[in-house]
Amino acid sequence: MGQLTDASVILRLGYQAMRRAGLPTEEILAKAGVAQSQMQANARTPLSAQHAFWSALVQVTGDEDAGLHLGEHLPLYRGQVIEHLFMSSANFGEGLQRALAYQRLISDALSAELVITEAHCYITNGMQEFVDPMVNRHYSECIFSGVLRFFKFVTEGRFAPTFIDFNFEEGASEEEYLRVYGCPVSLGQNETRLYFDPAILDFPMWQAEPELLQLHEQLALEKLQELARYDLVGEVRRAVGSTLESGETTLETVAAQLNITPRRLRTQLSEANTSFQQILSDYRCRLAKKLLASTSESIERIVYLTGFSEPSTFYRAFKRWTDETPVEYRKRKQLMNNN
Numbered sequence: 281m282g283q284l285t286d287a288s289v290i291l292r293l294g295y296q297a298m299r300r301a302g303l304p305t306e307e308i309l310a311k312a313g314v315a316q317s318q319m320q321a322n323a324r325t326p327l328s329a330q331h332a333f334w335s336a337l338v339q340v341t342g343d344e345d346a347g348l349h350l351g352e353h354l355p356l357y358r359g360q361v362i363e364h365l366f367m368s369s370a371n372f373g374e375g376l377q378r379a380l381a382y383q384r385l386i387s388d389a390l391s392a393e394l395v396i397t398e399a400h401c402y403i404t405n406g407m408q409e410f411v412d413p414m415v416n417r418h419y420s421e422c423i424f425s426g427v428l429r430f431f432k433f434v435t436e437g438r439f440a441p442t443f444i445d446f447n448f449e450e451g452a453s454e455e456e457y458l459r460v461y462g463c464p465v466s467l468g469q470n471e472t473r474l475y476f477d478p479a480i481l482d483f484p485m486w487q488a489e490p491e492l493l494q495l496h497e498q499l500a501l502e503k504l505q506e507l508a509r510y511d512l513v514g515e516v517r518r519a520v521g522s523t524l525e526s527g528e529t530t531l532e533t534v535a536a537q538l539n540i541t542p543r544r545l546r547t548q549l550s551e552a553n554t555s556f557q558q559i560l561s562d563y564r565c566r567l568a569k570k571l572l573a574s575t576s577e578s579i580e581r582i583v584y585l586t587g588f589s590e591p592s593t594f595y596r597a598f599k600r601w602t603d604e605t606p607v608e609y610r611k612r613k614q615l616m617n618n619n
Contacts, residue, residue, distance in 0.1 A: 284388040285324035285510075293354055293426065294333070300353040304340060311336035324510070327389055334418040345452045347418025348460055351425025356433055361385060361500045366434050366485070368493040373481030375434065376403075382500040384507060389419065401478035404471050417448045420472055427474070428461065435483045441476055445469035509552035513559065516549065520563045524587040531556045565601045568594075572606055573613035579606055 291314070298305040309315075312332040337346045357363060362379045369375035376394060380403075383390040392403050424444065431439040441463040449468045451457070457465035519534040534556065535542040549555050564586045571582045580591065588594040598606050 284327035286327060286330075286387040286389065287324055287385060289357075289360060290387055291325055293357070294350070294422075296355045297350050297353040297422075298337075300355070301350060303337075308333075308336050308340050311340060324507075327387070330389075330415045330419055331412055334415050337418070338414075345421075345456060347421040348425075348452050348456065350418075351422035352460060354422070354426045354429065357426055357430045361496060361503060363430075363434075364496045365493070365500060367487045368489050368496055369485055370488050371481065371485060372431075372435055372439070372483040375485060376481070378497070378500075382504060385500065385503050396478060400475060401481070402473045402475040404473045413448055413450075417446070417451060420446060420448070421451070424474065425460065434485070435480060438483060439476065439480050441474055443473075443475040445471060445473040445475075447472045509548065512548055513552050513554060516545075516556065516559050517563055520560055524563070524567075525585060529560060529587050561597070561601075564588075564597065568598060568606070569602070569609070572610040573617075582606070 295305065295309075298308060312329075312335070314329070314333065334347065337350065338344065343349055362382055362385060365378045365382065366372075366375035369378055380392055380394060383392060391405050393405060395402055395404050428439070428441060441461060443463055444457070444461060444465045446465065446467050447469055451465070451467045452460075454465065457463075515538055516534055519537045520529055523529045523533055523537070531545065532542050535545040538545065540548075546556065549559070568582060568586050571577050571585060577585070579594075583591050583594045586594065588597070595605065598604075598609070602609055604612070
């Protein structure tokens with residue numbers, strides 16, 4: 281897997297939760313470096329952006345339990361393929377297993393499994409362990425509220441957690457967890473776990489429809505395949521970046537770096553509605569613009585850094601990308617920055 285990402289719905293749910301909580305949403309988003317336009321985009325967001333978001337939320341609100349409290353205002357997770365999978369399954373247990381099979385459609389941070397033993401029934405490892413304990417805590421506490429609300433919705437209010445383990449050391453008070461989740465919470469555990477009565481697994485889904493279930497599973501599978509193609513494009517971009525200066529950036533060298541045949545790479549990129557030349561051209565364009573606008577590197581040096589063999593080839597390409605020469609582009613950007 282390439283860069284870890286969240287589905288765009290995560291960002292939209294967080295935005296709606298902040299609005300519902302009456303928080304200074306625009307101030308928080310600006311501090312986190314999130315543009316309003318990203319709310320409407322369908323592109324996934326990097327998981328690494330979580331740090332900026334939670335840091336901004338804590339700083340602006342002054343609430344050390346920001347994740348737990350934001351979770352209380354999360355809207356119900358509706359209208360996504362995983363909800364449809366759940367609702368068209370025969371019972372809660374089947375719906376849960378199907379949702380877990382496709383959880384990556386929500387976030388790469390989710391890696392949950394259902395565990396049933398003689399003594400316990402729980403969902404474990406609901407979150408990948410973030411390197412940053414602050415992000416791990418707030419993300420986990422917030423998303424648990426969303427999960428519990430969704431489980432209660434699909435079981436007509438019958439789902440009830442019996443105990444929650446979190447894998448981080450510092451959190452809210454026992455009383456606050458009990459108020460929000462309705463069950464005891466234990467911190468500093470090896471795994472994050474949500475315990476519940478296994479009897480709920482047999483709860484029948486009143487909307488269960490086998491014909492619709494097949495369609496929903498097919499749609500979920502297609503979306504997973506889209507993500508795999510998204511991953512591949514990201515891997516190709518990174519490979520282009522690492523080989524650009526050497527002048528060895530070709531379909532063949534990148535394919536070798538990714539342990540795939542050139543023919544297979546070409547086919548998979550075509551399935552992702554792009555091509556190696558398109559990715560290479562886009563990468564060079566973005567890099568050239570960045571270097572011209574924000575550095576004092578010479579044009580000759582930028583020609584080298586963007587992997588062009590001749591200045592004349594670079595000039596023609598840049599004119600085609602921007603309808604400006606590199607010198608004109610740099611002057612215009614510097615003028616804008618100085619004003």
